[in-house]
Amino acid sequence: MKQPASLFDRLWDGHEIARLGSGSALIAIDRIFLHERTGAAALRSLAEAGREVVDPNRVFAVADHIVDTRPGRTDQTLMPGGQAFISETRAAAKAAGIRFFDVNDPDQGIVHVISPELGIILPGCTLIAPDSHTCTQGAFGALAWGIGSSEAEHAMAAGTLRLKKPKSMRVSFSGSLAQGVTPKDMIIQLIALHGAAGGKGHAVEFAGDAVMALDMEGRMTLCNMATEFSAMSGFIAPDEKTFAYLKGRQYAPTSDLWDQALAQWQSLKSDDGAVFDSEIVLDANAIAPMVSWGTSPESSVRIEGRVPDNAGVRALEYMALDKGQALQGLKIDAAFIGSCTNSRLSDLRRASHMLKGKKIAPGIKAICVPGSSRVKRAAEAEGIDKIFVEAGFEWRESGCSMCFYAGGESFAANSRVISTTNRNFESRQGPNVKTHIASPETVVASAIHGAISDPRKFS
Amino acid sequence: MPEPFTRLTSLPMPLIRDNVDTDQIIPSREMKSTGKTGLADGLFAGWRYTQIGGREADPAFVMNQPEYAQSQIILGGSNFGCGSSREHAVWALAEYGFRAILAPSFAPIFAGNCVRNGILPVVLDAETIAILAKADAPLTIDLTENSVRSEDDGLWHFEIDDEARAMLLEGLDAIDLSMKRLDDIQAWQQADRTQRPWIYLGERL
Numbered sequence: 001m002k003q004p005a006s007l008f009d010r011l012w013d014g015h016e017i018a019r020l021g022s023g024s025a026l027i028a029i030d031r032i033f034l035h036e037r038t039g040a041a042a043l044r045s046l047a048e049a050g051r052e053v054v055d056p057n058r059v060f061a062v063a064d065h066i067v068d069t070r071p072g073r074t075d076q077t078l079m080p081g082g083q084a085f086i087s088e089t090r091a092a093a094k095a096a097g098i099r100f101f102d103v104n105d106p107d108q109g110i111v112h113v114i115s116p117e118l119g120i121i122l123p124g125c126t127l128i129a130p131d132s133h134t135c136t137q138g139a140f141g142a143l144a145w146g147i148g149s150s151e152a153e154h155a156m157a158a159g160t161l162r163l164k165k166p167k168s169m170r171v172s173f174s175g176s177l178a179q180g181v182t183p184k185d186m187i188i189q190l191i192a193l194h195g196a197a198g199g200k201g202h203a204v205e206f207a208g209d210a211v212m213a214l215d216m217e218g219r220m221t222l223c224n225m226a227t228e229f230s231a232m233s234g235f236i237a238p239d240e241k242t243f244a245y246l247k248g249r250q251y252a253p254t255s256d257l258w259d260q261a262l263a264q265w266q267s268l269k270s271d272d273g274a275v276f277d278s279e280i281v282l283d284a285n286a287i288a289p290m291v292s293w294g295t296s297p298e299s300s301v302r303i304e305g306r307v308p309d310n311a312g313v314r315a316l317e318y319m320a321l322d323k324g325q326a327l328q329g330l331k332i333d334a335a336f337i338g339s340c341t342n343s344r345l346s347d348l349r350r351a352s353h354m355l356k357g358k359k360i361a362p363g364i365k366a367i368c369v370p371g372s373s374r375v376k377r378a379a380e381a382e383g384i385d386k387i388f389v390e391a392g393f394e395w396r397e398s399g400c401s402m403c404f405y406a407g408g409e410s411f412a413a414n415s416r417v418i419s420t421t422n423r424n425f426e427s428r429q430g431p432n433v434k435t436h437i438a439s440p441e442t443v444v445a446s447a448i449h450g451a452i453s454d455p456r457k458f459s
Numbered sequence: 460m461p462e463p464f465t466r467l468t469s470l471p472m473p474l475i476r477d478n479v480d481t482d483q484i485i486p487s488r489e490m491k492s493t494g495k496t497g498l499a500d501g502l503f504a505g506w507r508y509t510q511i512g513g514r515e516a517d518p519a520f521v522m523n524q525p526e527y528a529q530s531q532i533i534l535g536g537s538n539f540g541c542g543s544s545r546e547h548a549v550w551a552l553a554e555y556g557f558r559a560i561l562a563p564s565f566a567p568i569f570a571g572n573c574v575r576n577g578i579l580p581v582v583l584d585a586e587t588i589a590i591l592a593k594a595d596a597p598l599t600i601d602l603t604e605n606s607v608r609s610e611d612d613g614l615w616h617f618e619i620d621d622e623a624r625a626m627l628l629e630g631l632d633a634i635d636l637s638m639k640r641l642d643d644i645q646a647w648q649q650a651d652r653t654q655r656p657w658i659y660l661g662e663r664l
Contacts, residue, residue: 016645018640024620026637028651038546041495045495055661065537130544132568147568148549149546150575154633158634158641158644159648160640160644162622162636167553196478197564200564201567228541230566232562255655264654296478327548404486404487405488408488425482429511431511432511
C-alpha cells in the first residue's frame, strides 16, 4: 500500500527535478514575481553575468514597494532616488520581455494581491518573489515563498532553485471564530503562543474547520504571516472556493485546459493518516482579537490583555510601555489600513461597515491604502471610499505604502500607530514609530475611539 | 562570485538580541542604490547613528566601540535576520566586512542570502553564544572542520547543510551549479508540459 502523502509532499515531489546528493534537490519554479525595489538589481546582475531569463512569459514585475500612493502619482516618490528604482525596473523588465505592471497600469497593486487577482498563482504551482510575504499565495494550495535577489536571478536563469526539503508541520484550527475575530487574529495568536521562530525549518499546512470556513481573502491573510513564524511557507489545500475564485481570471487556464487543471488540483490535499514532523492544534473558538505590544509579532496579547511581566526591557523602552500595562485605552496618534496582509476588498468592506456614519477621533491621522488598483476601483464602485473619507481617513492609490516607509513617506516621528500590517519592528513605519499590529476591525474601533479598542465592544 | 570561506580569526562583536530583523540590519531608507553596493554606510543605521538618517556615531552601540572596529564575526540572538527578504541586509554586512554570524537560529531567507554572498551562518545554542560573548576573546572559525575555537581552547562543533558548506568553501556560484544540470531541467520540463500545460503561459497567449 502506498504511504499516505501530505499536501507538502505532493507539492515538493511534483517539482523535484533531481536530488543533488547533499540533502538538497533541484526544484522547478513555475512563476517568478519581481518588484521595483529589487527587480532592477536582479535583472541587471543577471544580464551582467551574461545570462538570460529562460522563460519571460512566466516572470512578472510590478511597481508596488516604493511607488507613491498619494493621489495623482507619477514616477516621483518621496524617497530620495526612488524614481530610479521604478524607471530602471521598467527598462530592465522591458529588455527581458517581462510583463511589468507599471505605476498607473489598471492591474497594478501589491504583488500578493494582484497575483491571485490575475490568476498568476495557481494551485499546485511553485511561485517565488523577492518578498518575504510571498507565502500569502500559499492560500491557493501552492508552494509560494520569499527569496533574496540572488535566488531570483537563479530561478530566472535556470528555471529552478536548489533547496533542502524543509520539515512539514500542520497547524489545525478547530471550531469556528467568534464574532469580531478574524484570520489576522488567528495567525497572531499562533505566533504569540509558539514564537516568531516557531515554524523555523518547516513548511506549514494550515488546516481544520476554521481555516476551511475562511474565504480566499481570509486564507491569504492567514498565510501572509507564515514568514513571521519563520516558516518557509504556509499553505492551504485548495477546494471549491479556491477553484471558483480563480475561474475566469486573466492568467488562469480556460476551457479544456481548465478541466485538465481542475482534475489535477482536486488531488492536492493531505491524505488521511499523512504524517507531519510536527503538529499544532488551536481552538478557534478561544481566539480573541489580538494586538501587539512589542517589536516582534510574537509580542502580542489578547486585546483585553496586558503587557506581560516577562516583557523585554528594550521592547518596553522602545514602545514606551510598562509591564502589566493594559493595551486597551492606550492613546494612538494614527491608524493604517493596508498592506499585503489586510488590503483586499473584504477587509475594506468590513472596515467600512464599522465606519459608516462615524468619525475617527480628532487629531488621528488615518490612512487607507487599497491593495490593488482593481480593489480600489471595486471599492469605489460600492461607495466604500466615501465612507472612509467621510469618517476622516485618507483614501490612497494602491501599493505597499506606509506598511514600511520605502516610499519615503512615514508617520510622524515617535507616534503610536495601530496598523493592519504584519510587522511591528522598530522604526518600520517611521522614525521611532510605535506600531501595534491588529485586524482591520480593531484598527477601525481604535481609530474611532482614539485609543486601542476592542472591536467586539464596538457599537 | 563570493570569496571562498575556509578559516577566519577575529574578535566577535556581541549583538545578542533576539529577532534582529533586516529592517534593523539595513533600514529601507538606507537602500539608496538600485545595485548591490554602497550599502555598508547604512548597516545598522537605526542603532549606529544618534539620529535617524544622520551619520553621527552613537557611542553606546557596540559597532562603534573601537575594540570591535575590525570585527568580522557577529554573535547574535535567536531568529537573526527575520523580516523582509531584502538581500541588501547581507550585501551591507559583507561590504562592511562581516564574514560570519553565530546565532541560535536564523530566519531561512536570510541564512540562504548569507551563503550566496560568502557569509557563514553558524547555529550555536544560546548558552554557547553567551559563553563566547562573556569570554570576549578572538575566535577561529574553521569551515573545513565545522569548528569554532576560542583563544582559551574552548572548542565547539556546528552543523551546516552540505551544499551550503560546499558553496562557501569553494565560493561557488549556485547558478553555475544548476546550469550544469540543464539537460535534466529540460527533460523534466518537456514531460511537465504534457502533464501541466497550463503552467507554460507562453504557449497559450
